[in-house]
Every structure is written in C-alpha cells, then in structure tokens.
Amino acid sequence: MSLPRIAVDAMGGDEGVRVMVEGAALARRRHDKFRFLLVGDEPRIKAALDTHPNMRSASEILHCDEVVSGDEKPSRALRRAKTTSMGLAINAVKTGDCGAAVSGGNTGALMAMGKIALRTMPGIDRPALAGLMPTLGDDDVVMLDLGANTDCDARNLIQFAVMGAAYARIVTGKAAPRVRLLNIGTESIKGTDNLREASQRLADATGLAMQFDGFIEADKINRGEVDVVVTDGFSGNIALKAIEGSARFVTDLLRTAFTSSLRSKIGFLVSRPATELLRHHLDPNNHNGGVFLGLNGVLVKSHGSANAKGVSNAVHxxxxxxxxxITRRIAADLAEVGAGIGGEGRTGAGRTDAESATADAAGKPQDTGEASE
Structure with missing residues (x-):
C-alpha cells in the first residue's frame, strides 16, 4: 500500500529542528511505511538526521530558512506563506506532494494558512480544531472546537459533531461514538439558542454514525462517559486550558506533598508506581496533536513546547x-446525513472562515478565535 508523505515543518516549535526530526523519527518506528518531507534549514536538518539513519533514508529535505515567529500576526504570516517553512509544508499538501502536514509553530498563522491554501471540504462551513484528552475510561475523548472559531451557530456545531464522530471512530474503533454538546447543564432548556437548536436537530436526525445524547457539563468531560464533546472555540479553549491547568496543579501539589518531610519522601517511594502512572496519564505530550478537521487535507498542530515524544504523537x-x-470518512458522513441537516444559511456566526481569513490577510478587523499554546 502506497501511503502519501507527511510534511514536517522542521522549524516550528520551541526547540526547532532537533526535536521535530527526533519526534518524526520516533513516529516512523510505528509507521515505517511512511516517508517524510522535512521543510526547513537544510544544514541543520542534515545534522539532526545524522543520529536517525532510519529517518534519513525515508526523508527528503526542502530547504527554507524563513520561520513564522510565535508572536507573528496571521496576516503577516499569510503574506510570507511562500517563503516560510510552515507555508511550504502546507503548500505540499495543497499540491498533492504530501497527504498531511504537521507544525509546532504559531497556531493562528497555521490556521489562517490552512484555510486559505486547503479550503474547507464541500458541506463544511468552518474547519474545527480537534484534540484528544485523557479520561478515566479506556479511550481518550475527542473535543472540538478548541479555538479556531469563537462564535458558532447551530449549523457549525452540527458539522463539528459529524467531523468529531468520524475522528472518534478512528481513535476508539467504535462504530457509533457517543457525542454530546458542552453546556452549562444537561437539561434541554439550558444553554444558548444555538446549542438548543443544534441539540434538537442532532436528536431528530437519522443515519448519523454516532450516539447523540444531548448535553454534557464540563466536569464530566474526562469521566469516560462520552467519546466526543462538541462546543464553540471560545468555550472549548477555556475548558481545555482549565483542564490542563488542573492537571498541572495536581502534579505540582503531589510533588510538594511528597517532598515536605522525610515521612512523605518514604511514602513517595512506596507509592511511586501509582504516581508514575498518574504522571504519564496527565502528561500533555502523550495526547499531543490537534487536528484541523474539515479541510481538504490533513493538518496537525503540535504544541510548541512539546518534546520529542510529543512531536512523535502529533506525527502519529x-x-x-x-x-x-479521515477526509473520505467525513465526506461520506456528510453525504449520508444530507446537506439539509444543518439548515440553510448562517445565523449568528457571520462570515465563513475563508472570508475571515481573507479579511485578515487584507488587514481588516475580524474575530480570529486563535487557539493559544
């Protein structure tokens, strides 16, 4: 089976070339049929490949020494898309030279470039940023949108549910993942008009490859009771940061407690297997890799601070x-449910993301909804 190549923005991320190449090399051990296009400074990439012969034999280098900085505005990054490592990696997907691209660089720039270069799939108004989060169950939970669209209408949320379910079927192996909308309560009368409308339409729809069961509150996201949580990018990004912050709080609290006295240190040695399991479960590197679903091509965002293991998971x-x-799966699901499921027109959300990205490139004000690191 001939699989498309993966383009790696080797200059993206806080650590740059060394970590990106090492992460891709680790991922190739699990996916040895894949080949890679490494985009970035050629001498530095070659030096990094010297310690990864398995990666060197499966890689081509596209030289580029311009980088999108972490604080660069998406409008400026768009104008430099043809000369930066991020832009060239995405362009490789656009031209068909690669099937997917991964970058640990500026999220807003990656989102804007992806929208303009790849465009949204037929039947999708807005791409959504989806990520995996740990749960108490056997599988991670897919959550979207995590920051690509701050203001969403019912039609957007329904499309997110379809895309999230398609992604969850790949991650969990379930034929009909459990899908819920994030809300301030589980009662049908709770939430905004858009949430209630989306819930009603999803409940009434037939032919969906999912189990839709209304609303879920934020404190249940990680309980393992749901496979897909759907929300707008504003609420999703806040929930994501709150969960990540809580995880860091717990690990820091345990570290302080176990080092507070000699008895505590002895207790740590006794309970070390359990604490190591907890640390592994809460480590964001083990769940790294946000996906822009709904584009004509696979585009994955790695955390800028990810280590080699984290980059490996993003490439995975x-x-x-x-x-x-995944693109075919989403297209098939949209065809199955029919174009009319989300209703006609747009209410409340205003412009499509392609229109917004174009406005941003022209320097016009817009609601970017950029997800931060």
Missing part, C-alpha cells in the same frame, strides 16, 4: 488519519 496522529482516510 497524521499517520493514523492518512491510514484511515
């Missing part, structure tokens, strides 16, 4: 989505 996400043909 790319490989899984290509192996399971």
């Amino acid at each position: 996400v790319c490989a899984r989505l290509l192996e399971d043909d």
